[in-house]
Each structure stands twice: as structure tokens, then as C-alpha cells.
Amino acid sequence: MSEHLAAKKGEIAKIVLLPGAPLRAKHIANEFLTDPVCYNTVRNALGYTGTYKGVRISVQGTGMGIPTTLIYAEELINYYGYEVLIRVGTCGGMAPEIKVRDVVLAQSATTDSAIIQNAFGSGIYYAPTADFALLDEAYHIAKSLGINVKVGNIISEDRFYNDEIEREKLIKYNVLGAEMEAAGLYLVAAKYNVKALAVLTISNHIIDGTSTAATERERSFNDMEKVALETAVQSQIEKRSDE
Numbered sequence: 001m002s003e004h005l006a007a008k009k010g011e012i013a014k015i016v017l018l019p020g021a022p023l024r025a026k027h028i029a030n031e032f033l034t035d036p037v038c039y040n041t042v043r044n045a046l047g048y049t050g051t052y053k054g055v056r057i058s059v060q061g062t063g064m065g066i067p068t069t070l071i072y073a074e075e076l077i078n079y080y081g082y083e084v085l086i087r088v089g090t091c092g093g094m095a096p097e098i099k100v101r102d103v104v105l106a107q108s109a110t111t112d113s114a115i116i117q118n119a120f121g122s123g124i125y126y127a128p129t130a131d132f133a134l135l136d137e138a139y140h141i142a143k144s145l146g147i148n149v150k151v152g153n154i155i156s157e158d159r160f161y162n163d164e165i166e167r168e169k170l171i172k173y174n175v176l177g178a179e180m181e182a183a184g185l186y187l188v189a190a191k192y193n194v195k196a197l198a199v200l201t202i203s204n205h206i207i208d209g210t211s212t213a214a215t216e217r218e219r220s221f222n223d224m225e226k227v228a229l230e231t232a233v234q235s236q237i238e239k240r241s242d243e
């Protein structure tokens with residue numbers, strides 16, 4: 001057991017999908033994984049391991065925001081030795097070309113979080129960035145599945161309700177949407193030299209007000225989940241051919 005996860009070493013796969021919502025983890029396990037086994041219920045942060053197309057994959061709910069997500073990410077990396085982390089989360093659209101239910105691959109993640117300064121001190125504005133191989137793979141997989149996918153910069157915000165942030169300026173600088181975890185994930189992935197990507201579904205549009213129901217956010221964003229799982233499988237194929 002690590003501090004917050006009840007799994008024994010070996011019960012979690014080297015590839016982990018990370019939804020914020022624990023019930024999305026349950027949905028992914030039941031809908032897509034063969035023989036899923038629940039390895040964690042501590043704090044209701046549900047975690048499952050099973051196989052997808054023969055590849056062992058885990059899915060771990062992280063809760064909302066960078067602090068809670070990094071508890072799980074760092075324990076998964078440092079205690080369980082995992083190598084590929086793919087966030088599967090919801091995102092509020094900001095740019096006008098982004099529509100509800102679009103899939104967005106976060107190439108980079110701007111943030112208002114203090115984690116960058118916390119890690120680097122003042123004067124360095126580190127740019128949290130996705131692993132290019134995962135990003136490239138996910139993009140081509142989405143295209144081949146006919147999924148409407150956009151790629152670009154998003155913002156990981158510390159507050160969901162944030163009417164002080166200058167959204168028009170962010171949109172002008174091509175920030176596509178807002179969520180709450182990717183920047184932290186990319187930062188620790190770089191720190192520990194593991195691969196990370198955030199695959200997101202637009203659950204609502206912050207500017208035009210369109211939205212989706214909570215049940216749909218938990219159970220029906222299957223396009224993003226398929227892209228993440230197929231990318232995970234491909235990352236293992238590439239790893240094996242490198243060895």
C-alpha cells in the first residue's frame with residue numbers, strides 16, 4: 001500500500017488512465033476493460049486494473065484539482081513504478097471553434113497554479129507539455145476513428161468558479177478551454193521522466209453557456225476513452241519494438 005492507495009505492488013498496471021471523477025473510472029473499467037478488478041476504494045478514489053486488447057491497463061480516479069491529482073500521480077510513479085499516464089477528463093470550452101462533446105488533446109497546459117513557481121522559484125515560467133509520441137498517436141487514432149479532435153493549449157485553473165480570470169485574452173492567445181489538472185500532471189511527468197497526455201472532452205462551453213448532464217460526463221464520453229485506450233495500447237507496442 002502507498003499512503004492513499006490500497007493496491008499491493010503489481011496490482012496496478014504500468015499504464016494508468018486518470019479521470020477526475022471516480023465513477024468515470026468505474027464506467028471505463030466496466031465498459032472497456034476485460035476482467036476488471038477494483039484495487040482501491042480508499043476515499044472513494046476508485047481504481048481498477050484489467051486488460052484492453054490484451055494490454056494490462058489501470059484506471060484511477062483522481063478527484064478534482066492539481067493537489068489531489070498529484071497525490072495519486074506521484075504515488076503511482078514513485079511507489080508503483082508506472083510509466084504512462086493519460087488523463088481522461090472534462091474541459092470547459094473557451095475558443096469559439098470548440099463545441100460541446102469535441103475531444104481536445106492538450107498539447108500544453110497554461111496554469112494559474114503556484115506549482116510552477118513552487119517547483120522552479122521566481123523568474124522561470126515553465127511550460128507544461130504533453131509527451132509528443134502520445135500526442136501524435138492519439139491525434140492519428142482519433143482521426144482514424146472519425147472523432148472530431150482539436151489539439152492545442154488549454155488552461156489548468158485552480159478554481160472552477162473564476163470570474164476574475166481574463167478569458168478573452170486567453171482565447172486571443174489560442175487557449176482552447178479550461179480544466180483543473182493537466183499542468184500538474186505534465187509537470188510531475190517531466191520531473192520523473194514518464195509519459196503523460198491529457199485527452200479531454202468538452203462538457204460545457206464557458207462562453208456560450210452550452211452544457212451536458214453530470215451522468216453524461218460520467219458515463220458517455222466514450223470517444224475520449226477509446227482514444228486514450230487505443231493510445232495506451234499503441235504506446236506499449238512502440239515500447240516493445242524499442243526494446
Ligand SMILES: O=P(O)(O)O[C@H]1O[C@H](CO)[C@@H](O)[C@H]1O
Nearest residue numbers: 019020021064089090179180
Ligand atoms: O471531469 P474531470 O476529469 O474531473 O475534470 C474536470 O471536471 C472537474 C470540474 O468539474 C475538474 O476536475 C476538471 O478538470
Ligand SMILES: O=c1cc[nH]c(=O)[nH]1
Nearest residue numbers: 090091092178179180
Ligand atoms: O474545469 C472545468 C472542467 C469542465 N468545465 C469547466 O468549465 N471547467
